[in-house]
Amino acid sequence: MRTDTNLVRVADCPIETPVMPAPDRSLATPDADSLSYRLDGYVFRRIQFSGLRTPTDVELVWTPENPTYPDKWHPPIEAVWTAKTMHITIGGNGTECFVNWFFAPNNVPGHIEVRAAVPLAGLTVSFSDRPWDKEGECPARALCPRLAKSLRECKSRHLPTSCDAFISTADRLTPAHQCRRRGDFEPVPAIWVCDEVVKPRVEGATLLEDTLHLLEHMTSAKARRFYRSAQFRGVLDGALAEEYVDDPRR
Numbered sequence: 001m002r003t004d005t006n007l008v009r010v011a012d013c014p015i016e017t018p019v020m021p022a023p024d025r026s027l028a029t030p031d032a033d034s035l036s037y038r039l040d041g042y043v044f045r046r047i048q049f050s051g052l053r054t055p056t057d058v059e060l061v062w063t064p065e066n067p068t069y070p071d072k073w074h075p076p077i078e079a080v081w082t083a084k085t086m087h088i089t090i091g092g093n094g095t096e097c098f099v100n101w102f103f104a105p106n107n108v109p110g111h112i113e114v115r116a117a118v119p120l121a122g123l124t125v126s127f128s129d130r131p132w133d134k135e136g137e138c139p140a141r142a143l144c145p146r147l148a149k150s151l152r153e154c155k156s157r158h159l160p161t162s163c164d165a166f167i168s169t170a171d172r173l174t175p176a177h178q179c180r181r182r183g184d185f186e187p188v189p190a191i192w193v194c195d196e197v198v199k200p201r202v203e204g205a206t207l208l209e210d211t212l213h214l215l216e217h218m219t220s221a222k223a224r225r226f227y228r229s230a231q232f233r234g235v236l237d238g239a240l241a242e243e244y245v246d247d248p249r250r
Contacts, residue, residue: 007047007088008187013097015048018126024111035120036113039065044127047112050095051122058116060086065110138179143169144194148207155214163218167226170211174235189235212240216247 019042027036062084090096114120147169153162173191181193194207215227226232236244 007086007098009088009096009098013046013048013099015046015097015126015128016130018048018128019044020124020126027111027113032119032121033117034113034115035123035125036111037125038111039109039127042127042129044129046097046099046128046130048095048097048126048128049090049123050126051124052090052092052120053122054092056090056092056116056118056120058088058090058114058120060088061113061115062086062109063111063113138177138190138193139172140177140179140190140193140197143173143190144197144207147173147191147194147211148198151207151210151214160220163220164222166214167218167222170215171226171231174231191235208235209240212236212244216244 021037021039023035024038028034064083088098112125114123114125147166150162150166150169153159154166170191173194174189177187177190179188179190179193181188181196191208191211198207215223215232218224218227233241233244
């Protein structure tokens, strides 16, 4: 059984107000071992399977709504999108949920086909266009506003409580998480998602950049320990990583 997939399986991923399209019976096989669902061009973030009683190997085939689109980087050449196939095993012990599956914004799926070697009677497939924000997996939606608020308060008032809150919140946003921004194909640190959750304080700036610049001037033992940690260093890239390496106070 191949496991090549961009889906991330999670133990608990309830979908609020799910989209539950009925299978397109005109495209289904007579014995129902292949079911097709029209997605109408929406970019969904979560897919949930339920109703199967035994573990089942399935093949997912996502067909793009628009197989070609103008490549903005090399006009007037057109980029060609092809159908994408993934293989997963649905456990059969209740609801199975997968997150962070998507096509690029210009390549939204027209429909998804679920294939198996056995009939898929009873299978229910649900979709959601919201990312999964369960605490501990991708805490960006809950913690990024707190980080922005405590950063402003620490920088302007220099109160120990605000600065401790700033460091503690940044510490919770920098470990590895199952987070993605629009256009990401691999998980990224939660703090990278903050600029999609919180409007940047300065045009062109990022919350990670503001965090680095405040931390590099803080002198408390807690701040220096976090600033020098491999965990914080691991979320820096590009110019920020170079700036960090070149900091004589590091």
